[in-house]
Structures are given as structure tokens and as C-alpha cells.
Amino acid sequence: MKSGAPTIIYCAWDAEATTVHCAGRGS
Numbered sequence: 001m002k003s004g005a006p007t008i009i010y011c012a013w014d015a016e017a018t019t020v021h022c023a024g025r026g027s
Contacts, residue, residue, distance in 0.1 A: 011022040 007024050009022060009024045011020050013020055
């Protein structure tokens with residue numbers, strides 16, 4: 001497979017840790 005698929009990056013705010021978690025999902 002070719003690694004040319006669009007990557008979805010999303011961030012979630014962690015109120016307890018007062019930090020932002022970012023992760024990327026792609027094929």
C-alpha cells in the first residue's frame with residue numbers, strides 16, 4: 001500500500017491533567 005492516505009489529527013483537552021492530547025490516525 002502507498003503511504004499517501006490523508007491523516008486525521010485530532011486533539012482532546014484533558015481537564016484533569018490540564019493538558020492537550022493530540023493523536024493522528026491514518027491508513
